[in-house]
Amino acid sequence: MTGSTIIFYLLALLTLVSAVLAVTSRQIFRAAIYLLFTLIGIAGFYFWMQYDFIAAVQIIVYVGGITVLIIFSIFLTQQAGELLPKQKIGRQVFAAAAVFCSFALVMLQMINHHFTVTADQSTTPTIAAIGEKMLATTEDGYALPFEVVSILLLAAMIGCIVIAMRPEDTLPNEQDLQQK
Amino acid sequence: MITPGLYHILFISTALFFIGMYGFFARKNLITMLMSIELILNSVNLNFIAFNKYLWPGRLDGVFFTIFIIAIAAAEAAVAIAIIINLYRSHKSIDVEQTEEMKY
Amino acid sequence: MSNALQIALIPLLPLAAFVILGLFGNKYVNRSAGIIATFLLASSAALAFYTAYQYFFEYGKVEGVYQKVTAFKYTWLQFSDQLSIDIGALIDPITAMMLVVVTFISLLVHIYSLAYLKGEKRFATYYAFLGLFTFSMLGLVLSSNIFQMYIFWELVGVSSFLLIGFYYDKPSAVAACKKAFIVTRFADLGFLIGILVLSFYAGTLDFNTLIERLTSLQSAEFKMATAASFMGISALTWGLVLVFIGGAGKSAMFPLHIWLPDAMEGPTPVSALIHAATMVVAGVFLVARLFPVFQISPIAMDVVAYTGIISALIAAVIACTQTDIKRVLAYSTMSQIGFMMFALGVSKTGGEAGLGFTASMFHLFTHAMFKALLFLGAGAVIHYVHSNEMKDMGGLRKYLPITHITFLIACLAISGIPPFAGFFSKEEILLAAYHHYPVIFYTALITSGLTAFYMFRLYFSIFWNKQTQVHSEHSAPHDSEKHGEGGLAMMLPLIVLAMASCLAGFIHFGNFVTADGKPLTTALHLLFSVAPVVLALAGIGIATWLFLRQNDSPVKYSNKLGNLYKAAHQKFYIDELYGFITQKIIFNLVGRPAAWFDKNIVDGLVNETGNGTTTLAEKIKAFQSGKVQQYAIYFLGGVMGLTVLFIYLWK
Amino acid sequence: MNEFFTLMKSELVVTIILFLLLFIKIGKGMSNERLLVFIQVLLLINFIAGFVANEEGSLFGGLYYTGEMIVLQKNILNLGVLLISLLFADWFIKSSHLPEFFILMLSSLLGMFFLLSSGNLLMFYLSLELASIPVAAMANFDLQKRTSSEAAMKMILTSAFSSGILLFGISLVYGATGTISFEALPALLSAAPLQVMAFIFLFAAFAFKLSIVPFHLWTADVYQGSPTATTAFLSVISKGAFAFVFVTVLYKVFQPLHSVWYNLIMLLSIVTMIVGNLFALRQQNIKRFLAFSSIAQVGFILVGISSNTAEGTASVVYFILIYIFSNLAAFGVVGLIASQANRESINDYRGLYQTNKFLSWMIALALFSLAGIPPTAGFFGKLFLIKAGASQANYFYIIIAAVNLVVSLYYYLKIIRAIFMEPNEQPIAAIRVSFSVKLGLVICAAGIILTGLIGWIYDYIQLLG
């Protein structure tokens, strides 16, 4: 039982428990916080696997970006402290059962599969190396995907602006709900 | 306890994946459903990193995949939230069960 | 040879009349239609007489035997390498004789109709139909090919249909013409299948070849036809019997006779032509034509003979009870044709044994004369009285003297009183049956007695008996000279036919028409003739006693006969039986269920497929619930289901 | 560098247009009418550019490859976008976000181009997202309509869900083979259970995009709620692009799993045809109806795909070309009527022929083509798909496909019946058809009639494949 093992299990506990709480908590704000913990837990796994850069990105983008976005939107749409309406118990049980069976099936396949382990030299993904590759146009270069993502982000931005900034005068009856 | 390896991480990621699924199926609030999606994407990321780490450490395919997934997830989340906010404005609710006008 | 053209013209001239009058008649030449048609038919008749003369006296006989001469033959429809319908003309003694009979009677009817149908709106149409009928009948007798005969057979049927239904706005006429057509059609079905059977085994449709092949005991065709059997009876016999069914239908033999009495709805001259002299003997002609083949099969011959005699008897019995004068004549026709039929049935080929054949043809010939005369006479009477019913008549001898005399001659002829024509032919028939078919002989004897009875019942009822009220009421318009007996056009045919009825018996028929073509000398056996003549006289006597003066004994005696009389009066309920079969069984048990089945089952299935699809579509709509979470669950379910399917179940 | 420009020509032109629009948007100097004409001209140039200087080759170390067939496919999509710009002119001119709509549409188109050219799973995934996320935004462009938001919401959530599944599948593929490159994958794939499962995950994502049953459920709702222009884009361009890619991926990358995917496709295509038809039977909303009909059409496309031959590819490409004409003509008319008369129910179409002869003929032609009635091109398209499918000699399958063809005829005829036969007290009033729309419809009609009759079009496609 090494320290790394202990850390691993702790991380696993943190991630899974907060993940479960994130999808079950009836207080939406708390759910968002649990999600945050889960994401942090995952970042922890990245650290644990020594992929520091990914872990950093995870924290910056997810924790710093997406979660904040989500929390922000919760503020916009939800009275704080308000409990979420209860889902029908039947639905919950059914969903749980379906999910569990699927999980079992997928796990079974994974365990049964013999993954080939290559004896490749492990490359340490330094930030520099990643950056270099990200902009390379040769083989193993990721310049093109990078560009694609940039266009996607641009498009997403424009889409968001159009959708979220809808002219208010068209909705006279909904003025009280305008964004703060 | 056994030394954690690939299968452990796979277990965790798969579990996360299905927890996310559960959330998607069972939650009524659109934002929580979106959160479930994030869980799903994260589980996939974990998968990629784990495979990269344990099976194919020679190249960084998994790592880059993860990076891009994170970027996409951000974009997706942004658009989704914009849509949800807009929906909230017209429906005055973000309960998924309020959005069943079109059916059959 | 120009002979071909000459023969071809015989049927074509009436056809020309049909086409011309049919297309342009009513509009352009309505008044002169009769003249045109009569003229054309007269030419045709002249040609026919000339042809018959040439045949009998110039070229027909080779070494003492009358030959079958094929005047011309064209392939009309090639079925297969062997089978084809050829349109041609085959001349042999019976054809020659029939040509004469048909054209002669038809001509007289044409003339008669000039007066009888004067003023009729569809005068031209009438003559067109007559032309069509004559054409068809001539084509029929000239047929060189069995299928050709079938063709004209059908055409004869349809022209009969048209003529019976000439008064198309009379519902009874419509019903009668439909009945005539359908009943004969039913019989034609037998004919058709018979043709198919015979032609299949003979490998030909040509009469000459067919007869040749099926009568030579050595030929392969013959062996095959007799070897193949169905229900223990050889295919040949089946074929013949089926063909005979066709003949029986046209000739109104029991039990297919039901159409004939109803057919009297047509104009009376038509009845004279079609339902007395020509068309109804087509069946006899058909059997005569195929006589050599029939000869091979005793069963077929028996069928012919017994059908003939049964029809003769039944018709005679029914005739005694009918009150419609045309119906009496119709049944009498049926009875007489029965005579011809059984005469054929009892005949053999060659010498004395072939007497039946000759007698039958002879009777056919004489019967044509006197029966046409009877019908035309009846026509004159109806024309005068405007009724068909005996009760409306009586004592007409003063008003219609010529009709009266000619009618009497005809009655004597049909009753078989010497020296009128009927006597000779009937004696021969009885003689033919005498030796080998005692049952038939005695039945025939009784029947001929009955014949005399009902004919004179008819005669007395019309011309003697009471003085009808109806007549005096109608006397005013009828007394005029013009309308009395209908003038020359109506009288002339009566007189001509009366003469023929007197004299036709003296023709020595055996010289011309025999089963094998060789002349047959028939002697008159005086002693043999005694019985029939006495019986006939007895019949006349009884009729005289009962009907000469108006009295109540007919009613008395008919009441005494009770059910028998009633049954005979009701035509032995055969019509009702048919009605039952067609209405109840065919319509209700076949037609209606078929229609029902189609509407509900076949169509229903198709509709149900449609409805089922719609219902199914309605049932599965819940899947598209509009709930995005359910969509996701189905998504996952789909993925997992397919995974399981393709990993574990369907490799 | 020269090679870079020729090979990536399609993408570059679209990108340039995209940025031009962005600048215009920022500049805000044009009325919608003029802007639309400008856009149409640009798209026309884009379409024409697709015909020149086409080469085969790959870039970025195999991340991007192109060939004549791919350029053709891209250009078919270009044509579709051009037609959309013509057909929905009415709605565009009214719209307050015209340039944005086109920016989103073109970025989605760009995503499709990259998708068609992608050389590994990463590019594949990214371009897939690029192709779909903007569409979700486009679905919300009827900003005031509740149904539009609902549609967009359903679209983005289900699409994200399906990407999750796709990614999970990709991760498994990656784990099992160690590569994400299309070139290397076929040699490493086998029918091991995990790989089959991974393949099915991937397949499901495709199935989702192509609306294959049971992954189709979002389709109808999204089609119905979105603005008609978006619906048209989604049902024609997007579907076409995914079908193209699907063929390529299945034939090239997943060839080792042929025995699995053949059965899978057969099964799903039968189900898809049946379900699509059954749902289409009972629809009252015409857009929803077209959604289900397009689901059934996908079933037929799958029949062609199942052939696994060059003919399969050719028949799919050919069918999509025809499908673009037919379906766009239908949506064009529907969109016009929706935007001017605000009617979308099939009942409202009763008696349309009395008032709008031109539109009636156009939609009738389109529907006949969709139903596969000669002499419209749809007949040829369907026939060649079925013919391609029949090369596997699976008659049972072909019979089912053929019978479904008949069922589909029933509901297409339902609309024809409404338009031509059924009486209506108040038919839709005569609708003004602007030049642009008319031009678009005429082009569609010409395409519907001529694409089939001119035999060499198919031959050309087959030649490239």
Add this chain to the structure above:
Amino acid sequence: MNLLLLILIPLVTAVGVLLAAKQQAKWIAFGGAAIQLITSFVLLAAFYAQRTAGNTTQFLFEQQYNWFPSLNISFHLGVDGISVAMILLTAFVVIAGVLVSWKVDKMTKEFFFLLILLSLGAYGFFISLDLFILFFFLEIAVIPKYLLIGIWGSGKKQYAANKLALLLMFGSALVLVGMMGTYFGSGAHTFDLPALAKLNMPVEVQKICFPLLFAGFGIFTALFPFHTWVPDGHSAAPTAGSMFLAGISMKLGGYGCLRVAMYLMPEGAKEYANIIIILATIAILYGAFATMMQQDFKYINAYSSVSHCGFVLLGLGMLTKTAITGAVMQMVSHGVMTALFFAIIGMIYERTHTRQVNEMGGLLKVTPFISTALFIVGLCSLGLPGLSGFVAEMTVFVGSWQNADAFHRIATIAACMSIVVTAVYILRAIGKVAMGPLKAGYETITDATWNERLATIILISGILAIGLAPFWLNDLVRPGAEIIMQKMSASH
């Protein structure tokens, strides 16, 4: 003789109709139909000229253009005697159909356009020598029918139109599958009919494809139990629609059965001949009996069409040269006859505004021309010699009888029985409509107009041309049947 003319003339006519003014549409349609009729006669003459010149090639005037070369699909045209007969039939029916539609004034242009389009499909179908274009033209002929019935029909028109379109499309779907089977199963990967005919297809392929093709085409020609579109479709259709439907469309099926199914797959034909015979016999009798019970005049003729078309299938199923010849003759004969029948029913309906035979009576008095024509066509229908029906039916019977076993015999006899039943229902109908006392209310109706007369005369002349001189038709058809029979006997 360039066969493309046969397609181009209707095509040009159709376009002309669309471009013309409303009033001119019918004249253009009439002109086109007339030119087409003349062309058909020219074709007949040219065909005879070639044959008498000793040209014994199976298909004459062949033309072949590449259409989809990569799929081996070519626009291959050619005719043999059977096709020529069918083309003549079509030309007759089309011109008559245009003439009786003279008074259509609801969407006139569209009406004539669809009529001509339908005829285009039929012409193309009859001259195609490539399965693909054959199928193409077959399907072209379906939808116009749907529209004709649905828009201009009467009664349950939409229901009938739907049923018709769906069942026919179902039929063509089966054809499609059979075609595909032929394409791949033959191993030749071609749709070319003569090329396929040269091969001997594997027996197992024949056994699969023959029933598909035969049943598919059979649906068009009212194969029991898929005949149910016939009564409803015919009765709901406008007059010209019924004429085309019964006169042309049903013949497409028979022709297809012969030209495609039997010609290509003799083994399959042998395999399934008995089933065909059973179904055909059922159709013949059952159709006839069902007709007896009908009250609606159009239903009478529609059901009788089922019965009459049964003879076509019976003749085909009998597999003898004579029977097949008879089947084709029956197609031609029935086509002309039934077209005339429907035309007359239409004329009567226009005047009496009822189709219930019970409500009519004595029309001979007021409409002698129409009623006479009714008599003629009725008699033709019941197989009167001298009219076309007789010749065809007798050929079928004689041909059927050539099979000497009990099964065929019984079937033939059963089929023969229908001639009696036919007589019953035809006479019943004629008796009710034309004969009897004139029903009140019909005193003032007028006889046929010039266009109706012309149409009637054209069709009657067709009936007489076959009925009085069947040899030319027979000569035309027999060689075609002979080739099929040769193929049949060659394959063992």
